[in-house]
Amino acid sequence: MRIRRLGLALGVLLASCTNNPYPDEDASRKIEYLAFSEAPKTLDPQVSYTTTDQVVIGPIYDTLLEYHYTDRPYRLIPGLAREMPEPETRDGHVVYRLRLRDDLLYQDDACFAPRATRQVVAADVAFSLMRIADPLVNSPIASFLSRIDGLMAFGERLAAERARDAAFAAKPVHEQYAQLSGIPGVRVISPTELEIWLTAPHPQLLYWFAMPFTAPVPWEAVEHWDGRDDRDAFAEHPVGTGAFRLARYDKRTRIVLERNENWYGIRHPEWRAPGAVDPTRGRPLPFLDGFELRLDREDIPAFTKFLQGYYDASGIIEESFDRIVRDQRLSSDMEARGMQLERAVIPSIYYLGFNMDDPVVGMPAGTRGRALRQAMSLAIDSREFMRIFQNGRGLPAESPIPPGIFGYDPEYQNPFRHVDLERAAALMKEAGYPGGVDPKTGRPLHLTFDTQDTSSRGLLRFQYFANSWRRLGIEVEIVATTYNQFQDKVRRGAYQLFMWGWVADYPDPENFLFLLWSGAARSKGGPNTANFADPRYDELFLAMRDLPDDERRLEIIRQMRALLQDECPWIELFHLESYMLIQGWMQNVRPTGLSIPTVKYVDIDTAMRTRLRAEWNQPVRWPLAVLAVVVVLLVIPAVRTYRRERR
């Protein structure tokens, strides 16, 4: 009897065995599930810059402008703004007038108590811009908005006043901002209108309006969510205007977003606002009930769960790449499961850089240095590198400008960006290092490659470059140091070669070409780590920067490209390509390349998802029977031994 009961209990237990990580009642709800491997650093829209941060805050903080979901090249459309702002010239300034829609509400939040929410007003946008300028907020983009009249000076005044007057520093920030009368170039005209006054043209400003950095933030939230007395910090408690709101923020397990019923698209479908209608189907957004990110630190379990149907989209892990993608197409096995493969070239550039201040490889070496750089470029095979280290994912780069960005020319071939060892050897001779030998020492030319990546994987990659250069007779030593030591070297200019990458903030050539502008030199805290400083380039850059995308701009970009080709401050490697696997039940998913929030456009066929999940995850029970038989086989001789002993 007891054994039968035990068997029954085991049977019930086995029947309830499931690998489904979600509560059963969620099956019918339209919730998109994705994995995340590293928690967001911050959810403060004025600060967050990493991809994970953007995935979470993108759907929460609506922006003034947005990118059209399907149009390529990228096109901006109005978001919270009523229409696209046009620049006007007034009193020697360029002025943008932004008009907000007049019935926008924040999500419900305790910071608005006793009310549940309040209207979004133009002063909130001004408050966000002041936060960007505030040195204590530590926004990474203040310098990019420095053409807003008085923005940088506002930050300096704030810092000075805080240092001078402790009572001032103790006040809530919105009071501090008000006391200093805000930023002169940001003028609130009415509750729904504000003007941005620029000291010089800055057409890229509109792209910054399409990022969460400039999204309106209620001062009440910043004041209330101060991280004291068990209250969350504002960086962990977003209060936005988007289609979704944060329902649960548990960085160590899951991040849950749910529909924000206060969103204008839900409250005012009759507006048919461009940011609230699906451009392909014409239906009001959003389609999902929620969006959930689950922590999966390790690649393999996360990918396994994707293959089991428990994540709706996933990148492809290196270990499984060849099994899943064949000849850049999905394998038949995956196709039979109804999966879709979405490929997109990310507007990015990865390159090897020379420190142009260095006496051997840089400008001080004059034409010798240039010949050396050109020779070194001719020894590096980007295709081979991508094949070995990233399953061939990427597009070989010929210039800093990636596909999808104005100025990219698929026909252009950089004469120094293909392997030609003969020509390289001739250039080495021209550089004064015949056969790679430094005549001063009589030994191979010795260079250092500095990196902050101390992983064995990273070192293998760098060793590939060192091996390539060894074919020219150059000895390159890889010096892997900690982040701080590396930064210190960069500050002191004590480095020769490095590898770096850049992913577009916005789809404009300026966002790539400024990486070699002397105004952005590393020594000035900018991203021009090569310290490239060429007056001809700088002049062309400034002439190109504020032009519209026309023939004139294209011509200047060609001239800049020719100059970079000859001077060779970088060895362009590749533009990254993302391979995304999407489950068959996902609808309306499009790869964007840029980090644009797309959750509101995505739809799910939940019936299909439930059916396929059940089909793919039938537990295999026969090993239990085998186990039971093995136990019985073990017990029988044991019992016999016992009986014999008793006798």
Added chain:
Amino acid sequence: MLAYVIRRTLYGVVTVLGVLLLLFVLFFFVTAPEDIARRALGEKAPPDAIHQWIQNHGYDRPWQEMLVEHYRRMLTFDFGRSDADDAPIAKRLREGAGPSLALTVPLFVLGIPVALVLSLLVAFFRETYIDRVGVVLCVLAMSVSMLLYIIGGQYLIGKLLRWFPISGFDPDPAVVARFVALPVLVGLMAGIGSDVRFYRTVFVEEAGRDHVKTARAKGCGEGRVMFRHVLRNALIPVVTTVVLEIPFLFTGSLLLESFFGIPGLGSLTVDAINGNDFATLRTMVFIGALLFTVGQIATDVAYTLVDPRVRLE
């Protein structure tokens, strides 16, 4: 006995104070606060923000003041805020204890009886093929790395057999069991070899003693001999290991939690190491030292309870 416990406690206090001093030297002298701040704020953080961060976290004061503050905080269990994201550490500990216990308590409660029964069985059949096969299996099980159990378990049970989720955690009582089932199973497999081998040795030794022979000579059944005479008398070494484990139920399991994505105190420690979160790490090391000391005292007391011959003087 009371005098002994008081004396042991005083020794324990001295040990913990010493650990705190070591912690201070390691974490305040070896690492520059600028490095921690930069790590927390990102590479582009302006000097003002770095300075403000160091000031907010109190890393800019003279070392004597920091030492006093360090002792005050730890000894009053006011652990302050995380260096990585400013979250209150006490809150993190409260949140992490539940998931850790959800994993370690079943592991503990199932692990001991299973190991005891198996080792009694092996000891019962000592010097037969069952014993020999059992010992070989135990040694094999002990020799395999924990990581292999984890990866193998995830692959076999999670991926191929699809019995339980391969990783993850949800505190919802309706689903929590399915998340802890696999790590508990893996933990049991990984720990059982050494436990069974150890207990078997104890039982076999006990089974050869005179009082057991006497019991048998008096005609006691083999079951009664094993459970009444062998098990009870062999409990001292068993209790020693078991009691020492109890305090560590709270701190969770570093490897199991990290690999299965269980947000307990074990993975909190791993995260703190990876994220240069020294404030959290200091707290975890301190708690570990404290629990170890408590466990030691508890073991000593447990001796007297299971063995009337032991007197603590």
